[in-house]
Amino acid sequence: MYQFSDRSLELQEQLQAFMEENVYPNEKAYADYLHHADNRWAPIPLMDELKDKARSAGLWNLFVPPSLAQFVDHEGLSNFDYAPLAEIMGRVLWSPEIFNCNAPDTGNMEVFMKYATPEQQARWLTPLLNGEIRSSYAMTEPQVASSDATNVELSIAQEGDEWVLNGRKWFITGAMNERTQIFIVMGKSDPDNASRHLQQSQVLVPRGTPGLEIVRPLTTFGYDDAPIGHAELRFDNVRVPLENILLGAGRGFEIAQGRLGPGRIHHCMRLIGIAQRSLELACARSVSRTTFGRTLAQHQSVKEDISRCYSEIEMARLLVLKTCARMDEVGAKAAMDLIAASKTSVPLMMQQVIDRCMQIHGAGGFTEDYCMAEGFNYARWCRQADGPDQVHQMALGKMIIQRYAGE
Structure with missing residues (x-):
């Protein structure tokens, strides 16, 4: 029989109480706001209010494991102890963001924790952990079967002291959100490498970089998942400094x-x-x-x-x-x-x-x-x-x- 830690059990009680008091009663208000919003991709005031409450209650960044606890103000939770917490959050699909535990940001924050330089962490990880910005992970492409990640075709070419990106991505979660400020982009930097798994690199592209275009929002079964959203992107001679690479060339x-x-x-x-x-x-x-x-x-x-x-x-x-x-x-x-x-x-x-x-x-x-x-x-x-x-x-x-x- 499985047994959660005392801390996990305590957090489960806190989280259930928070959901009962603050989340379930606001589901209709959240939906109504989106239905009448002039801009469905802008921050929602209700979400910001709930985030403040969750952070004050210590229900913040709960996804972080003990091995990465140096980046947060708690000792971290094992995957096992976090599972029931994520289940509770999952009962309302938009609620994980309240606790800074939503996709794709959790995965992106772990990428920054594990693979980023101190400078990259200071610029992007810290505001992500604070819930000040959002992020996207750009891997899937419309023109190739991206189920095989080695198929990605977006070009990442070095020109002097810059990486130049050209290509398309789609179903990029979070791209429509106005608070999304950084894109982690996977592409081919060494297409002729004999190893198909060493051809790719991942680079950081800040929102607003010239040549990065959000082509359109996409839906799944008619849902646009606002204000997070999924989007098609075009990279047209997008230039970023060489230091924007993650971990190193060929490590994508x-x-x-x-x-x-x-x-x-x-x-x-x-x-x-x-x-x-x-x-x-x-x-x-x-x-x-x-x-x-x-x-x-x-x-x-x-x-x-x-x-x-x-x-x-x-x-x-x-x-x-x-x-x-x-x-x-x-x-x-x-x-x-x-x-x-x-x-x-x-x-x-x-x-x-x-x-x-x-x-x-x-x-x-x-x-x-x-x-x-x-x-x-x-x-x-x-x-x-x-x-x-x-x-x-x-x-x-x-x-x-x-x-x-x-x-």
């Missing part, structure tokens, strides 16, 4: 692998939260609505759906916790088998859970009156984000075959 693929492992599990944690909330709403709905002379809860098919939902959430939660424990023990790289298993199983299972809960809500389940439609979109989106299911299944299958067949 290495950085990507180091960044995406924890991020994949964070998504799984949050998905369990929105699925759990959907199940609770479905149960309440099942006893409040009557069809054919009986409550929904009295119909066999509804009880079976509730049963499946409960079982799949429990399976997903246990798999994620086992993965987190393994990551804490041996690191993300050595736990890639369980990370891949979670990445390919949890989003699909939670998508199915949310789908059943939507069905129990009838037509209302498709609307913004409930959290499920947006949660379904998030679950489906996660099956592509940070690498599509098929790539992880292929890699995991290869690992398992080698493990048990020695081939």
Whole structure:
């Protein structure tokens, strides 16, 4: 049986109380503001108010592990102890930002902690940790299958004391947000290198750099995810100083692998939260609505759906916790088998859970009156984000075959 630390248990209580007092009561106000905002990508005053409250309550930067605790004002939390906190935040999809624990910033902050120079950390990491700015991670491209990261074509060429970037990116989360001030951009700096994994580099491109154009916002199932958003970008002779490179030329693929492992599990944690909330709403709905002379809860098919939902959430939660424990023990790289298993199983299972809960809500389940439609979109989106299911299944299958067949 798993056991969270005393600190994690205390934070779980604090976080649940904060959600009850400050977040759930403001869901409608948050949505109404976005519906009537002149600029959907501008900062939301309500969010800033909630951030101040969360930081004062010590519910800030909780994603940071003990190995990187020197960058924050607490001792850090293991992946295992952070998992239930991320699940609680995930119950309201926009709430992780309140606690400075939202994607893609958590992953980007870890990149700066692990791979940036002191100068880069002072300029970008410190304001990110303070919640003063936001960031984006630009890897996916529209013209190539970016599921194979070595396919990226954006050119990063050295000219004198500058890197010159040319190419396109899309589905770049956070790019539309007006507070996003820095883009971590992956491209090819050495396309002729014999090793496909040494051709890439990652460089830092500040917002407003000449030649960086936000072409358009993008949607997933009609959701624009404002005020964070996803965007298509064009880089037209974008020039940045040589010191804007991360870790060194040819190290881009290495950085990507180091960044995406924890991020994949964070998504799984949050998905369990929105699925759990959907199940609770479905149960309440099942006893409040009557069809054919009986409550929904009295119909066999509804009880079976509730049963499946409960079982799949429990399976997903246990798999994620086992993965987190393994990551804490041996690191993300050595736990890639369980990370891949979670990445390919949890989003699909939670998508199915949310789908059943939507069905129990009838037509209302498709609307913004409930959290499920947006949660379904998030679950489906996660099956592509940070690498599509098929790539992880292929890699995991290869690992398992080698493990048990020695081939």
